[in-house]
Amino acid sequence: MQPNDSRMPVVFFGHGSPMNALERNRYTDVWRKLGESIPPPKAILCVSAHWYTEGTAVTAMGRPKTIHDFYGFPQVLFDVQYPAPGDPQLASRVRELLAPTEVNMDQSWGLDHGTWSVLRHAYPEADIPVVQLSIDGTRPYGFHYEIGKRLAPLRDEGVLVAGSGNVVHNLRLMRRGGGAAFDWAVRFNEKMREALADRDHQALVEFEQLGEDARLSVPTPEHYLPLLYIAALQREDEKMSFVVDGFEMGSLGMLTVVAGMPAN
Secondary structure, three states: OOOHHHOOOEEEEEOOOHHHHOOOOHHHHHHHHHHHHOOOOOEEEEEEEEEEEOOEEEEOOOOOOEOOOOOOOOHHHHOOOOOOOOOHHHHHHHHHHHOOOOEEEEOOOOEOHHHHHHHHHHOOOOOOOEEEEEEEOOOOHHHHHHHHHHOHHHHHHOEEEEEEEOOOEOOOOOOOOOOOOOHHHHHHHHHHHHHHHOOOHHHHHOHHHHOHHHHHHOOOOOOOOHHHHHHHOOOOOOOEEEEEOOEEOOOEEOOEEEEOOOOO
C-alpha cells in the first residue's frame, strides 16, 4: 500500500463520440496531459457508461478484448485495438471491497469504448492493467454513490479509479450539423459544476430535482451515473478540478473533472 502523499487522484472523463479515440482536439489533448501528470498507476478501474447491467460485475479476465459497441462509424474505428492486460487480482479486491453487494467475476465483457476511447489518449501504450466495473441499472442513484465510497482504499493502493460518461447526454436532440448548446444543457451542466465545486454530493445524487433541465440532459442515467462514483471518492481535503468543459452538437456535455490532482 502506498503512503497517502502518493494517493491516486480520481477522474471523470466526458468521453463524447467514439471518434474522439482517433482525433486530436482540445478534449483529447487534456486527456493525454492527464495521463502524463498523474503518478503512474499500478492498475486502472473504470466505470463506463457502456457496461450497464442487471447486477454488479467486474471484468476478471487476464486479457480483456476490445469491444466496438457502436455502429455507423468508419471502419478505421472498428479496427482500433486497446490491448491492455486485465488484472484478476484487482477484480477480486473490488469484489472484497463491495461486499456484501454480490459482484459477478465476469469473463465475457472486456473494454468498451467508454474506457478505451479515453485511455487510448491518457495511456497510449496500453501497458497498464485495466478492469471495468459495471453499473447496475436496477439500483437507485444513491446506491452508486455508496458503492463508489467503498472503493476508496484503492486510491492508496496505486489504482486509478475513473468514470467515463457524459454529464449531459441527449443523442435524440443532437444538432448533427453543429451549433450552440441548448439552454437547458448549459443550465444543467452549470448546476452540476456548482455541486461538484461545493462538494454538494447530495445534489448530484438528487439531480432529478432540477426538473425539465435534468429530464432533457439525462434522459437515461447510464452516462451520468459514473460521475457519482467519482464524486463519492473525493476526500474532505480535496477540491474538484475542472480540466476541460464544452458541448458538442448542442446536447453532448464534455466536462472532465479530477479530484486529488497532484500539485505541479
